[in-house]
Amino acid sequence: MPARIIGTGSYLPQRAVSNKELEKWVDTTDEWIRERTGIEQRHLAEQETTTSMAVEAALAAIRDAQIEAKEIDLIIVGTVSADMCFPSTACQVQSLIGADCAVAFDINAACAGFLFGLSIAQAYMQAGMAQTALVIGGETLSKMMDWQDRSTCVLFGDGAGAALVRKQERGIISLVQGSEGKRGMALTCQNRPVNNPLVKNDTALDHTRMDGREVYHFAVKTVPKAIENAMEKAGVASGEIKYFLLHQANLRIIESVAKKLGQPMEKFPTNLQKCGNISAGSVPVLLDHVNRSGMLQRGDKIVLAGFGAGLTWGAAVVEW
Numbered sequence: 178m179p180a181r182i183i184g185t186g187s188y189l190p191q192r193a194v195s196n197k198e199l200e201k202w203v204d205t206t207d208e209w210i211r212e213r214t215g216i217e218q219r220h221l222a223e224q225e226t227t228t229s230m231a232v233e234a235a236l237a238a239i240r241d242a243q244i245e246a247k248e249i250d251l252i253i254v255g256t257v258s259a260d261m262c263f264p265s266t267a268c269q270v271q272s273l274i275g276a277d278c279a280v281a282f283d284i285n286a287a288c289a290g291f292l293f294g295l296s297i298a299q300a301y302m303q304a305g306m307a308q309t310a311l312v313i314g315g316e317t318l319s320k321m322m323d324w325q326d327r328s329t330c331v332l333f334g335d336g337a338g339a340a341l342v343r344k345q346e347r348g349i350i351s352l353v354q355g356s357e358g359k360r361g362m363a364l365t366c367q368n369r370p371v372n373n374p375l376v377k378n379d380t381a382l383d384h385t386r387m388d389g390r391e392v393y394h395f396a397v398k399t400v401p402k403a404i405e406n407a408m409e410k411a412g413v414a415s416g417e418i419k420y421f422l423l424h425q426a427n428l429r430i431i432e433s434v435a436k437k438l439g440q441p442m443e444k445f446p447t448n449l450q451k452c453g454n455i456s457a458g459s460v461p462v463l464l465d466h467v468n469r470s471g472m473l474q475r476g477d478k479i480v481l482a483g484f485g486a487g488l489t490w491g492a493a494v495v496e497w
């Protein structure tokens with residue numbers, strides 16, 4: 178029994194920071210960032226938190242789907258930048274939107290978090306455990322950056338996106354997921370180290386560290402294969418796909434995937450120019466932007482694909 182996306186929403190922090198502005202903070206140039214990544218600006222949280230952005234995205238999705246929060250019976254938030262270790266972001270969202278009938282939890286699959294959330298929601302529906310799920314990807318990555326490290330801090334942004342998913346006859350046609358923990362050290366952020374009466378440890382909190390080339394090679398090799406697997410599983414040819422909505426990490430990665438799939442770039446909408454890489458928020462924010470700009474008609478087939486730390490990846494073929 179498939180599940181259908183019935184509404185989307187997103188939220189970006191009020192404050193946009195251009196590449197030019199970044200030049201004041203870190204040894205970089207607008208030209209380098211545009212040429213290597215395509216990014217022109219990103220939004221950074223000031224008043225916003227991961228929870229507040231997830232709530233705004235959720236409320237927008239609820240309005241779009243025209244349902245009541247009480248109809249939601251499952252809330253999954255993909256995030257690596259929760260405001261609190263516990264309670265989960267999902268439980269805070271549940272409380273703030275009044276989705277009192279939902280079971281709520283967070284997942285960590287980094288930039289594939291939204292795709293992993295969709296998979297879990299669909300599995301719950303197949304098992305008869307949920308009817309209406311709210312799947313959110315949201316991040317405040319700016320708090321996890323080393324603002325002296327130009328190789329990472331220029332790439333990421335803050336924001337959240339949400340999709341409401343309902344058990345229906347048509348909708349998500351196929352989903353594939355994968356993980357390769359052996360290569361996980363390519364993109365890391367250490368949590369608090371052991372610190373107790375037995376082990377004294379006053380190490381400062383870690384920041385995001387990345388072997389950019391390793392991640393780049395992983396992405397351009399793994400993502401096209403994952404998309405091909407998802408299309409094969411769905412019995413859908415690439416020519417039938419209207420849009421490929423990929424994780425917005427780097428324009429060069431998206432161009433390489435388009436080339437490998439033999440599809441024109443016009444089928445790959447992007448917003449990384451304005452948003453940077455929002456990790457788990459990236460795919461649902463783009464989906465919402467595409468949905469709200471009226472680019473999707475009922476019955477269109479689209480691909481969603483996320484990839485990142487773990488290393489993890491996921492791809493889905495969805496009938497709109």
Ligand code: COA
Nearest residue numbers: 205206209213288327328331389390392393426427484485
């Ligand atoms: N501004 C200016 N120069 C920079 C810079 C910046 N922000 N970041 C790095 N550089 C410099 C490096 O120091 C290096 O200088 P050197 O040649 O004097 O040593 C030079 O640019 C090239 O660095 P390199 O890391 O080899 O660049 P690259 O072409 O591999 O591009 C990335 C770097 C990060 C853009 C690219 O590897 C990438 O996009 N990787 C994938 C990352 C990703 O998508 N991560 C998220 C996945 S979820």
